[in-house]
Amino acid sequence: MKTKVIEDYLDYLFPNPECELIYHTDYELLIAVVLSAQSTDKRVNTVMPIILDKYPTLNDLKEADLSDLETIVRPVGSQHKKAAYIKNIATILVDKYNSIVPRDRDKLIELSGVGRKTANVFLSEYYNEPAIAVDTHVERVSKRLGLANKNDDVLKIENKLMKKFSKDKWAKLHLQLVLFGRYHCKAIKPECSNCRLIDICKEKKKNI
Numbered sequence: 351m352k353t354k355v356i357e358d359y360l361d362y363l364f365p366n367p368e369c370e371l372i373y374h375t376d377y378e379l380l381i382a383v384v385l386s387a388q389s390t391d392k393r394v395n396t397v398m399p400i401i402l403d404k405y406p407t408l409n410d411l412k413e414a415d416l417s418d419l420e421t422i423v424r425p426v427g428s429q430h431k432k433a434a435y436i437k438n439i440a441t442i443l444v445d446k447y448n449s450i451v452p453r454d455r456d457k458l459i460e461l462s463g464v465g466r467k468t469a470n471v472f473l474s475e476y477y478n479e480p481a482i483a484v485d486t487h488v489e490r491v492s493k494r495l496g497l498a499n500k501n502d503d504v505l506k507i508e509n510k511l512m513k514k515f516s517k518d519k520w521a522k523l524h525l526q527l528v529l530f531g532r533y534h535c536k537a538i539k540p541e542c543s544n545c546r547l548i549d550i551c552k553e554k555k556k557n558i
C-alpha cells in the first residue's frame with residue numbers, strides 16, 4: 351500500500367523528526383511560527399533571540415515600539431505586517447489569556463497572523479496534538495507523491511492526509527514531510543536519483 355511505503359521511508363529517513371525552530375515557551379513557539387511564513391527557520395532562529403533580548407516578557411512585547419520591532423524583524427521579511435502581528439498577539443495573550451497561548455484551534459485562529467497552518471503547527475509541536483499543518487513543503491511533496499491532486503488547496507490536502515494516515519501519526523508525519531521537502535524533495539532539483547519513492551512519484555520523470 352502506497353501510504354505504508356511512504357511512512358516506512360519517512361521513518362527510515364527521519365526516525366525522530368524535530369521542529370527546527372528554537373523556542374522555550376508556548377508564546378515563543380507561536381511567534382516563531384508566525385515569523386517563519388515565507389521565510390526560513392534558520393532566519394527566524396537568528397531573529398528570535400534579538401526579540402527576546404529586547405523584550406524579555408510578553409508584557410514588554412506588548413509595549414514594544416512598532417518601528418523598533420520592525421527593524422528587528424526585517425531579516426525574515428514582511429516586517430511591517432509581522433511586527434504588527436506579534437505585538438498584537440502579545441497584547442491579546444496578556445489582556446485576554448493571562449499570558450498563556452490558548453490550546454484551542456478556534457481561539458488561535460482569531461489571533462493576528464495565525465491561520466489554520468500556524469495553529470496546527472503550534473498544537474502538534476507544543477502539545478503533540480494530532481494535526482497536520484500543510485505548508486509549502488507538505489503541499490509540494492503530497493502532490494508529487496499523489497497523496498493529493500495538483501489543484502487541491504491546503505485544506506483539501508490536509509483532509510486527504512488525515513484520511514490516508516492514522517491519527518497517531520499526524521504530528522510526526524507533518525514534521526517528516528517538512529524535512530523531506532526541505533532536504534530531499536526540494537522545490538528545485540529534488541534528489542530523485544536517491545529517492546526510494548521514485549516508483550510511486552508523479553514527478554520523477556521531470557527530475558532525473
Ligand code: SF4
Nearest residue numbers: 535540542545548551
Ligand atoms: Fe520528490 Fe523526486 Fe522522490 Fe519524487 S522521486 S518524491 S520528486 S525526490
